[in-house]
Amino acid sequence: MGVAAKIAPSMLSSDFANLASEAQRMLDFGADWLHMDIMGLMVIVLYLNRHFVPNLTIGAPVIESLRKHSKAYLDCHLMVTNPLDYVEPLGKAGASGFTFHVEVSKENWQELVQRIKSKGMKPGVALKPGTPIEEVYPLIEAENPVEMVLVMTVEPGFGGQKFMLEMMDKVRTLRKKYPALDIEVDGGLGPSTIEAAASAGANCIVAGSSVFGAAEPAHVISLLRNSVEEAQRNS
Numbered sequence: 001m002g003v004a005a006k007i008a009p010s011m012l013s014s015d016f017a018n019l020a021s022e023a024q025r026m027l028d029f030g031a032d033w034l035h036m037d038i039m040g041l042m043v044i045v046l047y048l049n050r051h052f053v054p055n056l057t058i059g060a061p062v063i064e065s066l067r068k069h070s071k072a073y074l075d076c077h078l079m080v081t082n083p084l085d086y087v088e089p090l091g092k093a094g095a096s097g098f099t100f101h102v103e104v105s106k107e108n109w110q111e112l113v114q115r116i117k118s119k120g121m122k123p124g125v126a127l128k129p130g131t132p133i134e135e136v137y138p139l140i141e142a143e144n145p146v147e148m149v150l151v152m153t154v155e156p157g158f159g160g161q162k163f164m165l166e167m168m169d170k171v172r173t174l175r176k177k178y179p180a181l182d183i184e185v186d187g188g189l190g191p192s193t194i195e196a197a198a199s200a201g202a203n204c205i206v207a208g209s210s211v212f213g214a215a216e217p218a219h220v221i222s223l224l225r226n227s228v229e230e231a232q233r234n235s
């Protein structure tokens with residue numbers, strides 16, 4: 001048996017006005033984690049037009065509010081240019097996982113990992129579709145390593161985009177090299193794409209529109225989990 005399957009509905013597709021009940025609904029449907037997309041920017045970054053993604057979502061105050069209503073594992077994906085600034089506030093707010101992007105952390109990933117762990121969160125590193133997989137190896141092989149790699153299967157920024165099948169080469173390479181690593185995929189995952197991701201070796205599955213848009217979200221969540229577990233049995 002491989003690393004445990006974690007199904008993480010992306011709360012980006014939820015009704016933000018009813019976040020606590022949406023979160024509970026997903027847990028009742030069988031979700032393991034709740035995936036929280038944190039897309040933000042500083043005023044100065046906006047001014048310089050250097051923000052990481054062309055969207056704004058939630059930040060630490062929303063995580064803090066949700067934490068008051070839920071004990072769930074909050075899997076936070078930071079799509080910001082300055083992740084270090086968010087370690088302290090997100091730790092305080094009750095985030096469980098803190099995944100930063102390798103593209104903006106080349107200079108300070110060691111400090112980031114150390115600070116994330118010191119706040120009791122699980123450190124992860126994400127990479128955009130155009131970033132070579134080799135860039136995350138040093139972070140996995142470090143003395144103080146990241147504990148999850150998030151392979152983006154769409155350009156980060158918005159839900160509802162098309163799954164990029166060619167990203168499965170990255171997942172396959174990672175799984176072969178690191179059999180016990182948590183490998184997460186995010187973007188365009190659902191019943192029609194899960195087999196490719198699961199057989200490549202992904203075990204943490206983020207799914208937004210396919211779960212929230214389903215007539216029976218519980219059915220989709222269980223199908224995603226079964227695909228991961230079946231692929232592991234056959235590997």
Ligand SMILES: O=C(CO)[C@H](O)[C@H](O)COP(=O)(O)O
Nearest residue numbers: 156157159160187188208209
């Ligand atoms: O990180 C994201 C966007 O940057 C979302 O989590 C992701 O796109 C999930 O949504 P969907 O399953 O609808 O593609």
